[in-house]
Amino acid sequence: MDATDTPTLGALLRRPDLHLRLEHGEPAALDRPVRWVHSSDLADPTPFLSDGQVLLTTGTQFQGGRTSAADYVQRLTARGVAGLGFGTEVVRDGIPPELAGACRDAGLPLFEVPYRTPFIAVARANAEAIAAEAFARRTWALSAQRAIALAALRPDGLGATLAELARQLGTWVGLYDGAGELTREYPSGDLDAETSASLGNEVAAVLRRGARAASALRISNRPFTLQTLGRGGHLRGVIAIAAGELDQEGRGVVTAVIAMAGLAFEQHQGLSRARGALRAGLVQSLLTDDPTLARRIARDAWGPLPTPPIAVALTDAAGARSDGLAELLELRAEERRGAVFFGRADDGLVIVVPAGDRQAIQEAADRFGARIGVSEPTGYDRFAAAVEQARVARDRGRDAVTTFGEVAASGVLSALGPEAPSLAAAELAPLTAHDAAEGSRLVETLRAWLDNDCSHELTAQALGVHRHTVRTRLALAERLLDRDLSSFATRAELWAALRVQSA
Template sequence: MADTAVAPPSLRALLGRPDLHLRPVVDEDALPAGILDRPVRWVHSSDLVDPTPFLSEGLVLLTTGTQFTEEADYTAYVGRLLARGVRALGFGTEVVRDGIPSGLTAACLSGGMPLFEVPYRTPFIAVARAGAEAIAAESYARRSWSLAAQRAVSLAALRPDGLSATLAELSRQLGCWVGLFDAAGALRTEYPDGGLARPAAEAVTAEVTAMLRRGTRAASPLRSDGVSVNLQTLGRGGHLRGALAIASDDLDHEARSVVTAVVAMAALALEQQEGLGRAIGTFRAGLVQSLTTDDPALARRAGRDVFGPLPAAPVVVALTPAASARSTALAEWLEVRAQERRGEMFFGRGDDGIVLVVPAGARGPLGEIAERFELVIGCSAPTGYDGFSTALTQARTARDRLSTPGIADFTDTARAGLLAALGSEAARTVAAGALEPLRAYDVAQGSALLDTLDAWLAHDCSHEATAQALGIHRHTVRARVAQAERVLGRDLSSFGARAEVWAALRLAR
């Protein structure tokens, strides 16, 4: 926490009160490091042999020792207090006993339990009141700090770059690293810059990405590389706008109230920015439509001041699936990367997906997008802007041929041949329907017209070559082909009829 946050009352502060005259019995050097500075939640007194059922963690216990007999097991007594989380033991002397039993001192020393003497002139109620006053003062100070901190972040939100200023103020108030992630899970802003070590930063990014992909509002603690980070998504369920990360081991109620205020302000700021993002997205979509006219002059002039120059030709035109055009995370991620790569990448919403334009020799961002968002991205062959519309059609054709996430290159699609491009479910259904009469005849008659016709076409309609391939007489081949013509109701003497049946056989496979 920052210096403005008052530390909780501690045993060191209580022992330092001159009006109480408390005297440490176990030397600090013999105790675990930092034990005197741990927060004290309350001061209580009890002379029970086992008071632990009535105690809570983090308190200081006072006793006069009436419970201790000559055979008292001091080690067991101190062990029970330590197990319950008691911070320290105060012994009131000259009330029942003269001084502190040596066995109790030895047990506290052995167990690392702070032990102090409460002299006769200091009533237990005075010690308890001092503890209560310190706790009340600390609580008031924390509430005052919380109000002041909320006022500071509210004023920061009024600055021109309100969101960044708010996060910077939150980091200053909490005295820790604060990071804002966008809807794609990328770190957008952090204070202080580089304040989180790389292993922890990578772990936080991975967890934020997983939270955002789930799409539900959530808060999650994370510990990595010795750093505790609190994560909080921003936005409403199903429409998350990002996440806020705070590297702090422990946020008390007052600190959490400040964080809650910042979360609300950040979510509101991001929602407001979404309206601007929609306007920019519409502008980008208009530029894409302009490019489809194969004349880039208007898009170059209109977009230069806002987005920078278009990528230099030759370019590759790429297209994502239609559903991705509605992805806020993808749009925000692309907006950031396009600003970082001004002149090297352009994108905009098309009729059935997001259109991306990159130089033909720099397609790396496309693979990154496909992997990060698990998308199929179709890519055109290299082209100039005068062939943009054709390239967009190529990208669409390549995209629709691939079913698993990755890059679908039109060059590979073209190399596979024309029939591969026609191999849609609709084309295969039509092909199967055209051949169904032959298939039904073979089943009913126990013949092999389909196989014979396939072999005949594959051997350039040579009866001799087909007969040798099938191991039958050439007259049998001739008769089967003639029968196939009758079943199909087609004359297979023309090239067109033969080509159509051959294509149907290829597609039906």
């Protein structure tokens, strides 16, 4: 649409048929949209005005000094009036100097409406401009939706649709997948690195919340609109548009693209489910510790399996978070063929990487907050054992990523369940009760004796007592516990109980 058709005060002044003459007005003020033209000679017409209107008057309210021009103009500017037109040769010739000065001081555009131009002609001209703009926007919206619908029929329908949307809006449009990765952008490279990183963080936050939403934000003084794709709890991605709030027609065009993109994602989801089922089957095949079948199928479908020695990881991610993580791993597997393999197991995603390259595992933990256990380096002939190691590391670890080696270093006793302290206390209760009642040191003596390899001599030195005292205390402990302290099994159980109790 031509700029002269835009409903602004400048457009009205440029209409030759109206013969309007600008008395005063800054260029920026003349480009302000005019929502309507109203006429009134009231001393205070503001109750009947709204923001963005132009007021026309013949000036009868200023006769006899009944109304102060300065106060009058101040009320108009406070109400948001876009301009003031003065009809001359009706009440007086020319614009009153005091009114012109007040408008100039307040920055309110002032123009003369000659006697030969009726006020209704000015109002009609603005109404026609508003109607022409609305018609042009509706025409544009229909044309844009038609072009987008045709783009959707091309081989890469989704990409063509987004490219057409960017062209129609005249701005940048980007598509992020469920993993928060920017997969498409039009025009390419339009965002600087800092803006792109900040926008990516915002998109990741939206995906982590998992709720359908449209949001607006500003990055480096540039407005963006984000629109999620997919249903709540199962978001498939986000479309980002480098634009602020759109008008009704613009929103309609974007809504059409969102619907098409959502349909494309849903169609792709069926294929993703099939691929996911195949990956899960390969994981089950690898759990037999024979990689022959999995190697052959993976090579034809995705590329070779990671070369051993491998590290096997197991995540705790489930539901929508697992879907997003799977999409990220799919991307990494495509980017680095032969470096990443993954598939679903009963209690998480199994991730296989070369033992010396765990970048994909760490990225999964960082971006999705998943808890991940990692096995020791191994071969495919011990895959099932590696998955179990990863499960133990995941369930016992305290960090986002925990290796089995870290868990194993803490010893077998660290894997005992929450009931272990109660069982240990019950095992040692006869000695604990005797010490409390008699002031004896049976628990201390038993612990020192076991820690010193059951040597009476070394225990006596450690406690600072005679070895016969040690023998006497141990004999009493044996009677109270009703256990044979010469048995290795008894000694091992008591040692474990004392360790758990002191942990």
